[in-house]
Amino acid sequence: MQKTVAFSKHATNVFFHILTQCNLTCKHCYINPAHHGKKKLDLATIAAWLAVFVKKSPSANVIFLGGEPTLHPDLPLAVNKAKDLGYQSITIDTNGYLFNDILAKVTPRMVDYFSFSLDGATRKTNDAIRGEGSYDTCINGIKKAVHKGFSTSLIYTVSKINLHELTAMEPLVKELGIDRFFIQVIGIRGRSAAVGRDRLQVSRSEWLDIIPRAAEKIARTGITVVYPKVFLRTDEPFECAGLVAENYFIFPNGRVYRCPLCEDFPLHSELFDDNRLIDTPKINEKDLFNLNVPEGCVMNKLIQPGNLVYNRDGTPQYKIACCMLKEEVSGSNSTL
Numbered sequence: 001m002q003k004t005v006a007f008s009k010h011a012t013n014v015f016f017h018i019l020t021q022c023n024l025t026c027k028h029c030y031i032n033p034a035h036h037g038k039k040k041l042d043l044a045t046i047a048a049w050l051a052v053f054v055k056k057s058p059s060a061n062v063i064f065l066g067g068e069p070t071l072h073p074d075l076p077l078a079v080n081k082a083k084d085l086g087y088q089s090i091t092i093d094t095n096g097y098l099f100n101d102i103l104a105k106v107t108p109r110m111v112d113y114f115s116f117s118l119d120g121a122t123r124k125t126n127d128a129i130r131g132e133g134s135y136d137t138c139i140n141g142i143k144k145a146v147h148k149g150f151s152t153s154l155i156y157t158v159s160k161i162n163l164h165e166l167t168a169m170e171p172l173v174k175e176l177g178i179d180r181f182f183i184q185v186i187g188i189r190g191r192s193a194a195v196g197r198d199r200l201q202v203s204r205s206e207w208l209d210i211i212p213r214a215a216e217k218i219a220r221t222g223i224t225v226v227y228p229k230v231f232l233r234t235d236e237p238f239e240c241a242g243l244v245a246e247n248y249f250i251f252p253n254g255r256v257y258r259c260p261l262c263e264d265f266p267l268h269s270e271l272f273d274d275n276r277l278i279d280t281p282k283i284n285e286k287d288l289f290n291l292n293v294p295e296g297c298v299m300n301k302l303i304q305p306g307n308l309v310y311n312r313d314g315t316p317q318y319k320i321a322c323c324m325l326k327e328e329v330s331g332s333n334s335t336l
């Protein structure tokens with residue numbers, strides 16, 4: 001069954017980059033030290049910042065990210081802290097290297113999901129994007145996590161380099177016992193902005209032809225597959241998550257964004273100052289969210305105008321959806 005998932009207007013989602021350091025140098029990495037810093041937060045700061053967001057909502061979810069978050073030796077203590085504070089769910093996003101013996105230091109009762117990033121069904125394709133040896137390490141990491149009873153997700157960031165292998169993920173997902181599969185659209189920020197949009201981003205027709213069918217195929221293994229909607233017809237409703245949802249993207253230099261597309265710019269709407277969350281002065285991302293443009297997402301129009309196509313009268317042929325609007329295909333184990 002396929003459905004569009006509107007942003008949750010009741011849950012607070014905290015995407016917490018506890019450090020920016022990473023052992024890999026993926027071609028599409030969105031971390032940008034000029035805007036996200038190079039700090040590793042200490043445990044006291046992580047705890048203080050977690051406490052700020054859980055107060056906003058009794059049903060807050062936290063996703064620990066990096067860099068590679070398992071490089072942080074205090075990640076298990078940060079997970080404990082989030083649990084004690086009452087976070088509804090805790091996810092660790094990882095490239096699969098699982099440093100600091102993390103699987104031995106947390107339990108499936110503490111961590112709801114380990115979310116692994118793999119960008120190819122084959123060693124060759126994945127390693128061309130994520131680096132030599134990363135495929136085997138990630139697969140081994142998934143096997144270990146599943147063996148220990150953890151729920152796992154797989155994140156596949158689609159680009160021109162790996163689009164052709166997306167459907168080939170189906171047997172791998174089944175074999176590994178993955179619980180959820182997330183297809184991501186490549187963000188043209190950080191390192192991918194340097195590589196160039198034309199070499200990485202798939203076209204609208206490629207996206208519409210391949211992604212929904214691939215998602216259905218993978219969902220037939222019985223799991224849930226989620227992918228960004230990306231394109232809207234001009235008569236479909238548009239909403240900006242920055243205005244209607246509670247998503248916070250926190251970086252170790254204290255910047256707090258409400259929109260991931262703004263992360264390559266000093267447009268963050270909030271900032272941690274001495275562990276207090278303060279509003280930043282104008283102009284920031286919130287001023288942009290309120291601009292009502294016929295093309296849909298205003299940030300896409302500003303930073304990725306090549307994604308848009310116009311009619312002769314100047315009206316857009318379609319709208320770009322908020323990057324946080326998702327399609328969800330529930331697994332049915334059907335053989336359709």
Ligand code: SF4
Nearest residue numbers: 022024026029067095
């Ligand atoms: S994309 Fe993730 S795993 Fe790859 S270099 Fe960036 S932080 Fe590391």
Ligand code: SF4
Nearest residue numbers: 240242259297322323
């Ligand atoms: S991606 Fe676009 S629509 Fe979504 S929060 Fe950012 S500016 Fe708003």
